[in-house]
Each structure stands twice: as structure tokens, then as C-alpha cells.
Amino acid sequence: MEIEISSCEHLMYVSEIQQEMYDSAQRRGTGIAKRSIEYLSKKISEGNAVVATENGEWVGFCYIETWSHGKFVANSGLIVSPKFRNGGVATQIKHRVFQLSREKYPEAKVFGLTTGLAVMKINSDLGYKPVIYSELTQDEEFWSGCKNCVNYEILMKKERKNCLCTAMLFVPENITKNEAVNDQPKDKYDEISQTGLGYSAQNSPGEFHLAINKNKKNSDEKEGHLSV
Template sequence: MKIQIASKTHFRFAEVISETIQSSAKVRGTGIALRSPEYIQQRMANQNAVIAAEDDKFAGFCYIEIWGKKNFVAHSGLIVHPDFRGRGLAKQIKKAVLDLSLEKFPNAKIFGITTGAAVMKINYELGYKPVTFDALTDDDDFWKGCQTCINFDVLQRMNRNICLCTGMLYDQHLNKNNEQ
């Protein structure tokens, strides 16, 4: 299994990544923002994504989004292809995308939102803490990304204060202090 920073050489996987995200959303019946192959390719072209592949077969993916004038970085689209689940790959991908974020955006607050218990567990193990949505970016474009989620109406009704997702924040300055 090779886990690496995604680039234009990985464009051929964009369609299957998009389809895997969409089918996972249907199976789980929970909130997952859908992403087009073109959207995924843009993250790859900017080298703001991590991909896992084995024998030229897509295994997993996660990408970075930058918000609030580079003050916030979100990890989104974490997905593992069903053929590769149960191997701890999601945590390896999430760790790789966290490392990439720390390298590229050393002063940003890193966050994610999720309804998935497995992702919450991974985030917690990597040093993320649950926070209220007001601790996350107020960038309208970020919240527009939730429009393809089945729970978007909840987010709207609650004025972006509450949703079914849990916001989780990785404060690298706090985590550096804890490591010392």
C-alpha cells in the first residue's frame, strides 16, 4: 500500500473517488458532502490531498481545504474504498493529511466536521478536540460546501450553530505544548 501526496498523476482516480464518496453516503444514510471528480482533481493539482493506492487500484483519499485567509484548514472527504476497509487505512491517511497540513500551513487551525464515530475516534487519537461550530471558520464558502449533505437543512435552521456533525479542532500550538 502506497500512501502519498496526490498530484495530477492521480487524476485517473478522481471518478472512482467521487463515486465511492457518493455510494458511502447512500449506504450510511448520514451526512457526507458530495464532491465532483473535477473538484477532487483541483485538490490533487494543488497537492492538497493524500491518496492511498495498491497495485494501481484506489484504496483511500482525503483532501485539504483552506479557509479564512489561511487561518483555518479543513480535512474533508476522508474515504476508504470498501475493498480496503478494516485495515486501519483511514487513520494512516488522516495522519498523512494532518502532517501535510502542518507542513504547508504551520499557523492554521486544523479542523473537520463529521457524523462518523470512526472518524471522531481517529480525530481524537490524533489530538483533535470536539468544539462548537463557532470555534470553526466563519467563511461562508466553507459552509456552502455542506449544501450537498442530507443534513444541510438542520444546519440552516440552526443558523450554522448546530448540526448532526461534530466539529473537531486540532490546535497545533496546544498539541506542541502537550508533547513537551
């Protein structure tokens, strides 16, 4: 299987992709309805999409949209051909289109609206966090795209503050801040930490960690993990 940035060579698949996007939304009973052939063709020909293929067949697809003058980017229309589902293809495509978004728009916030638990998990692994709708783009054109969704009435009744979709957001500056914190030098030989651990300046770092482990009581410690 090949996962490539789209080009005019992939326009041959646009009709199948468009139809499967519509059919999938109908089966779920949620989500954005049919995108036009013209719209998807433009995304493909401009290199603003990722297309997976195998032996001449289309396998999966996802495209990029920009909003608020490039301040926000959305990875939209993620779809996998029924024949190739349940094999991890969606995860590979999502990772590649996310990478493409970061390459093209490194300063932009990347967001998504979805009802799919699998997509939420992928987003979470990429560094997205669940947010309220007010943290997303307020571009009217973006929200007008929800008009074809079966849940549009719910969205408007709630004054566009929430709906059945979960909003998730990746903020580049948060990654930079975390890296800066992690890069701060740490004092291995902090006197307070040494007290009560039987640590001396002659211990090696490995012996120091061993001393800590020996002084720990057996406990069942598990790290919490966000999975939405």
C-alpha cells in the first residue's frame, strides 16, 4: 500500500471517494454529508490531501482545510474503502495528513470535529486535546459546512456551543512549551532527594536509582491515559 500526497494523478478516484463519504455518513446517521466532485478535485489537484492506494485501487483518503486566514487547519473527510477497513489504514492516513498539515502550516492550530471513537483515539495519540467549541475557528464558512449534517438543528439550538461531535484541538505552542520544560537541566544530586535514601556522592547514577527502588514499598501504580 502506498500513502501519498495527492496530485492530479489521483483524480481518477474522486467519484468513488465522494460516494463512499456520503454512504458512510448515511450509515452512521451522523456527520457531514456529500462534498461536491469539484471541491474534492480541487483539494486533490492542489496537493492538499492524502490518498492511499494499492494495486490501482483507492484505499483511503483525507484532506486539509484552512480557516481564519490560516490560523486553523482541519483534517477532514477521513474515509477508508470498506474493503480495506479494520487494518489500521485510517491511523496511517491520519498520521500522514497531520504531518502534511504541520509541514504546510507549522504555526496553525489543528482541529477536528468527530463522533467516531477511533478517530478520537488517533487524535489523542497525535497530541490533540478535547476542547469546547469556542476554542475552534469562528469562521462562518466553516460552520455553514455543518448545514448538510443531520445534527445541524441540534447545533443551532445550542447556539453553536456544542453538538454530538467532540471537538479536539492540537496547539503547536503547547508542544514547544513542553519541550522547553523537558530540556531544563535537572540536578541529579539534590541534597533533599538524597536525604533518607542512603545516597552518597560516591554512588553511581545506576546505584542511586537502585537505592530508590529498594526504598519503595510494593504498590500497584498505574498511569492514567486519556482515551476519548
